[in-house]
Amino acid sequence: MRRYASTGSPYEPRFGISRAVLAGQIIAVGGTAPLGPDGQTVAHGDAGGQARRCLEIIGEALEILGASLSDVIRTRILLTRIEDWGIVAQVHGEFFGDIRPVTTVVQVSRFVDPDWLVEIEADAVIEE
DSSP: OEEEEOOOOTHHHHHTOOSEEEETTEEEEEEEOOBOTTSSBOSTTOHHHHHHHHHHHHHHHHHHTTOOGGGEEEEEEEESSGGGHHHHHHHHHHHHTTTOOEEEEEEOSOOSSTTOOEEEEEEEEOOO
């Protein structure tokens, strides 16, 4: 049995995707872009601000499915400028400092919107 979470991204219906899917005890949160409630990019030119927004959206998706950031076991951070890793890592640490999921940081050539500097994915496990 699957449950789905939407956070209102205009890309969800367009691509036929969900922000997050709960299957059994596992929640997968897809690549999350720095979009405000209006569907527009936030924190132009600020990778830290964009990472913060991505993690807020991930937290919202997890809550919809009955989980929280404390259930996250893995994150993936995708950057268009690898030199932003330090500020993004600092923001990631603010959200996950005590949780300490495993993570991967990679540079990509670009995203769907060229104003996005970062996207973040997360996997979580809900305990029975």
